[in-house]
Amino acid sequence: MHDFLLYLFSGLTRGSMYALIALGYTLVYGVLQLINFAHSEVFMAGAFASFIVVHAIVGEGGDLPGWVVPLVFILGLFSGGLTGAAVAWGLERIAYRPLRKRGAPKLAFLISAIGMSFLLSALAGKLFNRFTNNQFPDYFNKDAIVFSIFGAEVRLIQLIIVGSAIVMMLFLDRLVSGTKLGRSIRGVAEDAPTAALMGINIDKTISRTFVIGGALGGAAGFLFGTAFVFSNIMGFLPGVKAFAAAVLGGIGNIRGAMVGGLLLGVIEVLIPALPFIGTKWTDVVAFVVLVLVLVFRPTGILGEKLGRAA
């Protein structure tokens, strides 16, 4: 029980980051029916930018007055989110909009996004560094035990990550279901030509969808970097996993992405923890589960309509 809970907490932490990234995939898929392969670099950009901000404030870390820590953390989260949003906006302008205007075939978008992904990841390596073990400054005790259930400790960083992910997801859910922008996003996802006739500016809506997804991805980059390490190639694996999570939940479905992300995170930690499997099969487990789910539910756990999120 103790071990199970430990693994569960760790899985939820991982899963909430997957969910945040998966939302970016799912939002874009909802409005464009395209996989944004460069989303993983949005995530990476969020980590680097928030690192620079945090590093500029706290330097190499050390003891900070208690009230500064949440402030720095929130600042980091926002800078990551803002950068992610900016990169995603630029991505749409450069790698998507020109192709849309030319009526390019669907795969061309995929390839232009892949090109952008290569470009951004290598550029970040060139501008900052190519070490794979960059760490955020140590400005609070990440491993402090907040409380324990049945003797299974919940670490501070786990609580923060899951908490901020939940806050952001609730915010997104309200945004999509309750605001005018959310209605236009759902409208474009449902039926773009009709939405256009209803006075929705499709270009702007698509652009804003990228920005929202990018903000979540960038913030996830900050969380990931704080919890683990970050580098210019950090985006690839979480990106693939988050994409899988989005598909698992039903791509294009916002709540599906949340469910899929959390589920994938938990499965990925729990199943390899079984005595006869072992952690070297982590990725295989994730993909086998994905394949099985898709074989039996071809459109993911929750189905695929973005409109259904409301």
Next chain:
Amino acid sequence: MKSNVFSSPVFKRLLACLALGFALAIMVGPQQGTQQDYGLAFRQAVFAPRIFLFLGIGLLVFVLVTYWSKITPYFHRSGVAPLAVGLVTVVAAQTLLKWHDPTGDGKFHTVSDAAVNIDGLAPLAQVYFSWLAWPLLFVTVLLAGSAIVLEKRPIAWGAAVLAIAGAFIAPVAQSAYAATTTRIDHSLGAGSAVSGYLVLLGAAVTIAMSKQESADTKAFFGRVLTWRPGLPLAVLGLIVGTLGLASATWFSPSKTNATLTDTATFFTGKGLAPIAEAYLSFLGFILFGLTLIAAAAATYLRNKIVGWVAFALGLVSLYLTLNTMYLFSSAGASLKIDQASGPWQNLGSGGWMASAAFFLFAGAGFVVATADWKKAKTIIVNGLKVAAPKSSDHGGLFGNATATKTLLLVVFAAALFYPPTATSFWQAVLVTQIGIYVLLAIGLNVVVGWAGLLDLGFIAFYAIGSYATAYLVGSLPIKPPWGVISPMLAIPFAIAICLVAGVLLGGPTLRLRGDYLAIVTLGFGEIVRIVAINADGVTNSTRGPSPQVPHPVIDLGFIRFEFGLNQLQYWYLLLIIIVIVVVLFRALEESRTGRAWAAVREDEIAAQASGVNTFRIKLLAFAIGASTSGLAGVFFASDVGFFTPDNFILNNSILVVAYVVFGGMGSLPGAMAGAAVLTWLPEFLKDQVPAEDRQMWIGAVVLLMMIFRPGGLIPAKRRAAELHGYDIDEPLEGSAVPAGEGMGAKS
């Protein structure tokens, strides 16, 4: 009304152009910071005075884009296109390419720095290398350009004279420089400069002679290629052959660079076979002359019989050339001349150039003999016979049968006779990168391009093919119970295994729609790779097959052929395989199955309603793609001998998809060209940019290609005809008013 300057399209464009300059400045800027100073590279790139240069480039782009409509009329004047091509070629030759391999990094400026310091260098070369090269180019282009703008013909003739001078001086200077050293040189710089200058010459002559207001380059090429069938081949053969016979190296043991005549004196009275001796001293020239005359006559007279004569003469001469090369290289080795090492070794580029020339002459004869210019041109579209459109309508590349044949023959000549003259590094690249990935791209093109199934785990089948080969030849920890076999015999088994793997993966998953299939195949690719790592007892994990996969030996009793001596053998074998696969797949594309694939790709429900068994047809595409991939795996395994699961990472799967789409989805030549260009590019960039930045430039190239040519390098005709775009292909809102006009657009 918003009428402020910041939201005007011009201002946005200015910002975008400046951002472009900024991005470029960062991309070519200095390398990374450290873990102590993360922003170092950024500051160095942005706060250096260079930034103004790049912002200037941004401004220039802005001006160009803004005044585009004022500039474009000049673009249609005659001679602009060749002028641009020639300029780019010469500039590329003088900045990127190697001019002399043994000298430093071999680039033009390095060679010219070295040349200036050589005392005994011919004065012409001295002048060329010390200052003439760049001014000559710029004055030539300047003259041609002003002739275009001012419409003054005499100026263009001046440019033509200068272009001839450039085309003459560049190789002379280079060979004068190369003659001062005795090292082997494979450089292409001077040759590229010559071709660039020849294009410039063409531009200048066009400008001077053209009577038309605007140029139609495509129609021009169409006319040149079809005016006299085979003429381009004969001309190309003449150029290549003359260079080969007159100035290129035929025999180059460690210290000599002997041309044809030198080689002849070298071997006189050394007991060389009489036929080879005759070839070296006079027969080669005679054959060249005779074949040239035959090919030229056939081309000019359009006479089929003369065409066959040229064809036969070309083939015989080709055989004699190769035979001579074999004879004198083995004689050189047995006489131990200057460390000559064996048959087919120590050959310079001359013999291969002569072979290429004879091949091209034979090709010219063949084209003439099989050309079909009497018959009215009709083509079959959707089962109906319709009049063929003019060649110029077809985008030029594969406009009509004659042009297609001509291009194919040139490609074949290059594929057959260029590799032996390349360095061993490039030979390895040709086989292990270009050749194998071309094969993979051909296979994936069936899945992605024809059947429209996005497969992001294609490398998995390649891995399965490689491991199957390793298993069958006994290089894995578990041995096959029936004993080991040769890698060549493994081909059918590996293909069959991959076919089964394709069916096993496709069976349960092909009912999934587009993007779901993508993630499932991606997952499959990762599963295969991780299994290869983890199943230590079966695959030997990351240590790779041990002992190495052996090179095949073909032993037919009377003839024994051993692979693995060098990469060339694999190259020719791969070439044969690729040709066979391409021929088969072309037939497949035109067949009922190919049409069924197109139907499924465009509209699965409609296809099903029309009686296509969509599941089976998709499975077939999957299986065919998988088995092609397995074939590539056999090659890979037996060529490199040693591989690890790291050769089969997800990134490679994504890259193969990128090759296919970059080249042109659904187009066989496109997929091949895409794979060839994108596998060649990183190796080429090795000499141009820091190794870590290659990925960045490749990303940029792919991105630009997709933005400006979303159909790919050589778009598929069928797709272009059938598929006009994407669902939201028009800007839906505000399309009644063009962008940048209407209310509020002007400040």
